[in-house]
Amino acid sequence: xxGVTQTPRYxxxxxxxxxxxxxxxxxxxxxxxxxxxxxxxxxxFLFEYxxxxxxxxxxxxxxxxxxxxxxxxxxxxxxxxxxxDSALYLCASSPPDRRSDTQYFGPGTRLTVL
Amino acid sequence: xxxxxxxxxxxxxxxxxxxxxxxxxxxxMFDYFLWYKKYPAEGPTFLISISxxxxxxxxxxxxxxxxxxxxxxxxxxxxxxxxDSAVYFCxxxxxxxxxxNKLIFGAGTRLAVHP
Numbered sequence: 001x002x003g004v005t006q007t008p009r010y011x012x013x014x015x016x017x018x019x020x021x022x023x024x025x026x027x028x029x030x031x032x033x034x035x036x037x038x039x040x041x042x043x044x045f046l047f048e049y050x051x052x053x054x055x056x057x058x059x060x061x062x063x064x065x066x067x068x069x070x071x072x073x074x075x076x077x078x079x080x081x082x083x084x085d086s087a088l089y090l091c092a093s094s095p096p097d098r099r100s101d102t103q104y105f106g107p108g109t110r111l112t113v114l
Numbered sequence: 115x116x117x118x119x120x121x122x123x124x125x126x127x128x129x130x131x132x133x134x135x136x137x138x139x140x141x142x143m144f145d146y147f148l149w150y151k152k153y154p155a156e157g158p159t160f161l162i163s164i165s166x167x168x169x170x171x172x173x174x175x176x177x178x179x180x181x182x183x184x185x186x187x188x189x190x191x192x193x194x195x196x197x198d199s200a201v202y203f204c205x206x207x208x209x210x211x212x213x214x215n216k217l218i219f220g221a222g223t224r225l226a227v228h229p
Contacts, residue, residue, distance in 0.1 A: 004157070035219075040123070042203060042221035043158070056216055090157055102148065103217060105157030 025093030137204030
């Protein structure tokens with residue numbers, strides 16, 4: 001099976017712009033989670049989507065949003081970018097078990113805000 | 115509020131020796147724990163996990179120990195190899211009332227294994 005794919009891999013934006021990141025989960029996985037990784041902060045949970053519905057959300061401002069499509073692909077959008085949004089954004093998918101703890105990560109999108 | 119803590123940001127170990135990575139948690143609702151390994155420019159990859167009903171789980175060179183009373187878990191790598199040099203993330207999971215689980219990650223420990 002192909003792994004989790006994320007596009008683009010690298011992105012450079014300026015303050016005030018918006019950005020959309022894309023994630024394609026492993027085939028058959030219906031849960032997609034998004035994380036932000038910054039140095040020293042580990043992986044901060046953004047949100048999770050399951051069957052096109054957001055079922056879990058982290059403590060990020062409303063500028064961060066996402067959605068999931070019927071084919072389980074997911075997008076994450078950040079509006080009005082700030083310098084502090086520079087980070088590695090990781091997407092992870094999980095098998096369709098009721099209780100699935102193991103998540104499979106994509107390579108991430110490195111976002112740089114100038 | 116950091117529910118999962120990895121207090122050592124880095125660890126340096128000689129090849130062939132044991133690497134011990136530590137993780138502490140605060141939420142007693144966590145019932146499943148995982149370790150992930152991350153190389154630069156790649157996403158984290160699942161390494162090993164342990165359920166709260168166990169106190170030890172082994173997979174080849176990797177062993178995870180869980181001490182529930184101390185809310186502490188550790189990852190042992192024996193023997194350590196240069197290819198083990200990476201950032202290791204500890205994660206904890208709890209089943210929420212909505213019937214889904216949520217992973218909480220620590221800040222990571224950078225392991226360097228030198229010859």
